[in-house]
Amino acid sequence: MASLPIQCEMCLEENAVGSCDTCGHVGEACLRIHQKGRSFRTHIINVLNKENHAAIRNDITEERCKQHPTERAIFLCKTHESMICGSCLHSEHPSCVQEVVDLLDEDIKIDCDKVNTMKSLFNELKDDILLLKVSAEHSKENYKNNADKCVQECMELGNSIKQRVDELTSNIRDGIAMRHSKNVSAHSLITKMCDEKSKWCANEETNIDDFVDNNMAGYLYLMGRHFEKDISKARSHLKEIKSKYIFKGIDFKQNKVILNCLFEDLEEVCELHEEVTGSDDGNSDDYATSTTEINKTRKQFEQELLKAKQDIEKSEKTQTELRDELKRVKQDLYHSEQSHHPAPGNPIKGDTFTGRLEYDSEGELLCRMVKAAFRRGLMFTIDQEGKVVLDGISLYDGYVHSGFFDRSHPDYVKYVHTLKPELAAKGITEADVKQDWKMEETFTVDDR
Structure with a gap:
């Protein structure tokens, strides 16, 4: 026989869904009175969780203070990142009063716009994760075919020269397999990270929906802060993984000139010569023919080597002439500067040039590249008015970020894509910078 439902001891009208240590069994309406009424703050409530009674989810402001169990923790101390009650505020956090938030304040409520923005960003992040995962899968297949092709070519080469170069081809195959193994490892790590981030996004979205459905503004507020x-x-993390684990292709090339020489040498070394004296069967003629062909090839290389030496001698004479010409040009340039300099003998007027870069790995790299250009004197020229002006280098002095969630400003993204080609045009690449360079430094130009 099924047991009769327990009746609320306060209103005697509803079935009990919980119990209070002071009031006894309480129904759903009376339970909510306990949760909201200030007179019931010291009451300890236990919510029933039976099959016929769904558990009532409480917002964080309904939780009891760990230090004072009889009081609810309705305040957030932003200094200590902890939930506290009124007693804690007066006894342990008096100096934090300016950084304390009352979560029962009417201003703290579920912001639908912010919820939509958070979920929208989650969708964008999931799209980025999916795109990276698909790209990694595609790269894995392409580079696998590339690796298989190179292994096949390597095997064909190994078969052509057989056991004399088995060690060489074995080393090449091992290198290809190692490169492919690194690509597979990169794919595995990228896939694993994408799965973890996807799972994290799904969990966080579930939490958001849970908080919204149960009107848990406090939890949503805490989640929104971080x-x-x-x-x-x-x-x-996505950007770091994408730049760290790079798929590398494999290219197998044969030097046909050296390979022909190798085959010829192998024929000469491995060829079995049978010496025949006074024979008319033609073997002697065959041997002579083979030797003639080999010598002919050697003769061609000797001629090419002689021609290369002559070209070098001619080039050395040309270099001497060019050095003399360069010396004359420098002298002419010196005299030209003395007569056409915009302000000869006078200090050059400068200007203040301001540029902004985002403080991330890409921004630091660009900063060091600009510094390299500056050190080489590639950033400025002197105009006809005797002023120092920028020469082919753009500087960005606007907003770096567009605001919410630290997404780069479109103008800044466009600037970053412009700056690298400008620096490359002046001969500055990533290879010209050193990671230990400081981001700031003072230069003195001509002691002025």
């Missing part, structure tokens, strides 16, 4: 940082961290 949401921007968490998203930025996830994006940085």
Whole structure:
């Protein structure tokens, strides 16, 4: 026989869904009165979780203080990142009063726009994850075919020269297999990270929906405080993984000239010569023919070598002439500068040039590249008015970020894509910078 439902001891009208240590069994309406009424703050409530009674989810402001169990923790101390009650505020956090948030304040509520923005960013992040995962899968297949092709070519080469170069071809195959293994490893790591981030996104979205459905504004508020940082961290991790684990292709090339020489040498070394004296069967003629062909090839190389030596001698004479010509040009240039300099003998007027870069790996790299250009004197020229002006280098002095969640400003992204070609045109690449260079440095030009 099924047991009769327990009746609320306060209103005697509803079935009990929980119990209070002071009031006894309480129904759903009376339970909510306990949760919201200030007179019931000291009451300890236990919610029933039976099959016929769904558990009532409480917002964080309904939780009891760990230090004072009889009081609810309705305040957030932003200094210590902890939930506290009124007693904690007066006894342990008096100096934090300016950094304390009352979560029962009417201003703290579920912001639908912010929820939509958070979920929208999650969708964008999931799209980025999916794109990276698909790209990695595609790269894996392409480079696998590339590796298989190179292995096949290597095997054909190994078969052509047989056992004399088995060690060489074995080393080449091992190198190809190692490169392919690195590509597979990169794919595995990227896939694993993408799965983890996808799972994290799904869990966080579930939490958001849960908080919204149960009107848990406090939990949503706490999540929103660190949401921007968490998203930025996830994006940085994606960017780091994408730049760190790079798929590398394999190219197998044969030097046909050296290979022909190798085959000829192998024929000469491995050829079995049978010496025949006074024979008319033609063997002697065959041997002579073979030797003639080999000598002919050697003769061609000797002629090419002689021609190369003559070209070098001619080039050395040309270099001497060019050095003399360069010396004359330098003298002419010196005299020209003395007569056409915009302000000969006078200090050059400068200007203040301001540029902004995002403080990330790409921004630091660009900063060091600009510094390399500056050190080489490639950034400035002197105009006809005797002023120092920028020469082919753009500087960005606008907003670097567009605001919410630290996404780069479109103008800044366009600038970054412009700066690298400008520096490359002046001969500055990533190879010209050193990672230990400081981001700031003072230069003195001509002691002025």
